[in-house]
Amino acid sequence: MKKLMLGNEAVARGAYEAGVRVAAAYPGTPSTEITENIAKYDEMYSEWSPNEKVALEVAIGASVAGARAICSMKHVGLNVAADPLFTVSYTGVNGGLVIMVADDPGMHSSQNEQDSRFYARASKVPMLEPSNSQECKDFVKAAFDISERFDCPVIVRLSTRIAHSQSIVEINKRQNDELKPYVKDPAKYVMMPAMARARHLAVEKRMAELKAFAEETPVNTIEWGSTDIGVITSGISYQYAREAFGNVSYLKLGMVYPLPDKLITEFAAKVGTLYVIEELEPFFENQIRKMGIKVIGKDILPVTGEYSASLLRQKIFNEAFEKSYDVDVQSPVRPPVMCPGCPHRGTFHVLKKLKLTVTGDIGCYTLGALSPTESMDTCICMGASIGMAHGMEKARGREFGKKTVAILGDSTFIHSGITGLIDIVYNKGCSTVIILDNSITGMTGHQQNPTTGFTIKGEPVKQVDLALLAKAVGIDRVRVVDPFEIKEFERIVKEETEADEPSLIIAQRPCALLKNVRYEGPRMINENCKKCRSCLRIGCPAIVDKGDKIMINSALCVGCKLCTKLCSFNAIVKAGGKND
Amino acid sequence: MTDLNIMIVGVGGQGTLLASRLLGNVAMKQGFDVKVSEVHGMSQRGGSVVTYVKMGEKVYSPIIEKGEADYLLAFENLEALRWIDYLKNGGTLVLNDQQIDPMPVIIGKAKYPEKIIERLREGGVRMDVIDALQIAKECGNIKSVNIVLLGVLAKTSNIAKEVWLEAMREVIPQKILDVNLRAFDAGYNGTKDTSKA
Numbered sequence A: 001m002k003k004l005m006l007g008n009e010a011v012a013r014g015a016y017e018a019g020v021r022v023a024a025a026y027p028g029t030p031s032t033e034i035t036e037n038i039a040k041y042d043e044m045y046s047e048w049s050p051n052e053k054v055a056l057e058v059a060i061g062a063s064v065a066g067a068r069a070i071c072s073m074k075h076v077g078l079n080v081a082a083d084p085l086f087t088v089s090y091t092g093v094n095g096g097l098v099i100m101v102a103d104d105p106g107m108h109s110s111q112n113e114q115d116s117r118f119y120a121r122a123s124k125v126p127m128l129e130p131s132n133s134q135e136c137k138d139f140v141k142a143a144f145d146i147s148e149r150f151d152c153p154v155i156v157r158l159s160t161r162i163a164h165s166q167s168i169v170e171i172n173k174r175q176n177d178e179l180k181p182y183v184k185d186p187a188k189y190v191m192m193p194a195m196a197r198a199r200h201l202a203v204e205k206r207m208a209e210l211k212a213f214a215e216e217t218p219v220n221t222i223e224w225g226s227t228d229i230g231v232i233t234s235g236i237s238y239q240y241a242r243e244a245f246g247n248v249s250y251l252k253l254g255m256v257y258p259l260p261d262k263l264i265t266e267f268a269a270k271v272g273t274l275y276v277i278e279e280l281e282p283f284f285e286n287q288i289r290k291m292g293i294k295v296i297g298k299d300i301l302p303v304t305g306e307y308s309a310s311l312l313r314q315k316i317f318n319e320a321f322e323k324s325y326d327v328d329v330q331s332p333v334r335p336p337v338m339c340p341g342c343p344h345r346g347t348f349h350v351l352k353k354l355k356l357t358v359t360g361d362i363g364c365y366t367l368g369a370l371s372p373t374e375s376m377d378t379c380i381c382m383g384a385s386i387g388m389a390h391g392m393e394k395a396r397g398r399e400f401g402k403k404t405v406a407i408l409g410d411s412t413f414i415h416s417g418i419t420g421l422i423d424i425v426y427n428k429g430c431s432t433v434i435i436l437d438n439s440i441t442g443m444t445g446h447q448q449n450p451t452t453g454f455t456i457k458g459e460p461v462k463q464v465d466l467a468l469l470a471k472a473v474g475i476d477r478v479r480v481v482d483p484f485e486i487k488e489f490e491r492i493v494k495e496e497t498e499a500d501e502p503s504l505i506i507a508q509r510p511c512a513l514l515k516n517v518r519y520e521g522p523r524m525i526n527e528n529c530k531k532c533r534s535c536l537r538i539g540c541p542a543i544v545d546k547g548d549k550i551m552i553n554s555a556l557c558v559g560c561k562l563c564t565k566l567c568s569f570n571a572i573v574k575a576g577g578k579n580d
Numbered sequence B: 001m002t003d004l005n006i007m008i009v010g011v012g013g014q015g016t017l018l019a020s021r022l023l024g025n026v027a028m029k030q031g032f033d034v035k036v037s038e039v040h041g042m043s044q045r046g047g048s049v050v051t052y053v054k055m056g057e058k059v060y061s062p063i064i065e066k067g068e069a070d071y072l073l074a075f076e077n078l079e080a081l082r083w084i085d086y087l088k089n090g091g092t093l094v095l096n097d098q099q100i101d102p103m104p105v106i107i108g109k110a111k112y113p114e115k116i117i118e119r120l121r122e123g124g125v126r127m128d129v130i131d132a133l134q135i136a137k138e139c140g141n142i143k144s145v146n147i148v149l150l151g152v153l154a155k156t157s158n159i160a161k162e163v164w165l166e167a168m169r170e171v172i173p174q175k176i177l178d179v180n181l182r183a184f185d186a187g188y189n190g191t192k193d194t195s196k197a
């Protein structure tokens, strides 16, 4: 049977067909749908782990116990999981272990565009990279075979355009799902110096074997066309190259690490001009140049951003785009915004009003850095808000600390905020931390997390009690507040930043997009409006300034009434209703 | 067959994703190779969103480049303007006549461009303009704007109506299917042809 599938969905199917029993992940665009789709199969256990490091450790445990296991994350997630990665490379596996990592060239939804291929080389783990959904499925299955044959984890790398494009996939049956026996083997699984030294030798031997394997594996393919031009490429870049170069010869590297030196040398010898087409870093290019082969690549192509067929045409063949229509397309940008009804909007209103220095974090609330709220000073990586607030206070003293708060979401707090909070208590900081608890992992599209009370399959489960947790680590000042009660919220933030000890404020109101959140429907602005524009300060996309008139867009407004609280003239009322 | 490239542009939250998935299914039913490129994550939050549907004998890149779209399905006027260079010479713009102000306009830092439809028409763009929001409301669900527009597109395309209906039955959940079938019909029957050519 054939089916149209997202790359991520095809990865999930590949895991199913490969007999995977355990899947663990932390969400992150563009990898999230892998595990969301795995959760639809009852034959596989799946979970949202608190972060990528834990997810990988769960998968390693499952592998050592004899099951095939898969672990998925976005590129920056692999930074978090790098610690177990480098050593599971030494221990190797029992059941096959595959790590999915999704890079984001062009940074559609990320804070950097790191190239994960370097992790394969640095940790001495083989890496595959598919170029469409069918290959997503096939390569995941191939990765499990490689993992068990060579006794190593295997990384499969995706990029946004592969993970988030649908193409046609042939569906097959599930196989290989029996557990391997568990055998206690400290020499292999207890990595103390003596054992690890022996394992490092095993890793080097394995690398040599993998290098030989790379020469023959069917995931590396050559398509012969005209030999005037040869192109070495992989993943999504292959698709762009096919469109830009047409009928030339291609060496498509399905295995991006280690590289097949012989295959590359032979291919290079048979073609005229040789191009290396790869997004981001010159990962292939530098290795191929080191082999003494002349190539064209990053000398004319960028290391930043996404590629496209037209970019290749322009840079390589100097073909320029010609406009078909005589229309000036200069238009105002449309950046993403917090949704109408977003609980974070109340928080940012207060933070802006108090003119605080805000160390921020990653989630929907990062949008608070943009106009008109503009109340976030930093955003580095998940959990960084807390450590940074503490560092600022240590650098500039207590008075500066009193004008500083750290803000982060519930999922981000669990991911890597807890350790920062402990640091503040332990090292006598006085920072104020605000957890924006919207009862869900919002930015990545509504995943459950340990604070929400549900598992990935929607089963009810104990919730982390954030207030109790904070008390247990030594925070005596814990406040819970509704961010839409802006007056009370403001008072509490003032009190807590003033206090000479650390505090935690939990700003609790659920995401407006959650199914159980119901507001009473659109508001409207009536003739009482004095055009003071107070309501516009919260940056709600449903409130529009028509110059002579302020209006509410009824197709967007949900009726959260935050704007109504800002209006001193009772001019904002229920559409079709009366003042309240 | 000849290749067909359809680009869908709009504002995050308008339902462009479902539209592109439906189109993908329609293409598959026709026995074409197909790729649908979607947008998830950050830009879905009220930002400018673009999805691509490419079908043909063999599709390589999932991305439609400038000057390559046979159809530009625009859910909003400013987005139509922003992406018009992607429409091929002789292609058709299917436009939902709706204005959603982006944040720079809302806070007075930029102006929403005036007379977009007139400017596009004067620039030589062939188009079908429809108030899909109003039609969707009349059909009973304001969220069906996407399906109304697909109805318009279906009529202009030479793919049999039954294929579209079948794809809808497969992709759209049962409880909102009826509303959407009505919305599709309204689009299919409702548009007045404002094309210049």
Ligand SMILES: Cc1ncc(C[n+]2csc(CCOP(=O)(O)OP(=O)(O)O)c2C)c(N)n1
Binding pocket: A026, A027, A028, A029, A052, A074, A076, A077, A080, A111, A362, A363, A364, A365, A382, A408, A409, A410, A411, A412, A413, A436, A438, A440, A441, A442, A443, A444
């Ligand atoms: C290490 C790492 N993993 C995953 C992500 C992707 N990511 C960005 S924000 C976010 C979750 C945000 O959820 P929450 O903190 O609850 O805030 P919300 O979006 O709900 O406001 C995730 C998973 C990331 N940026 N970095």
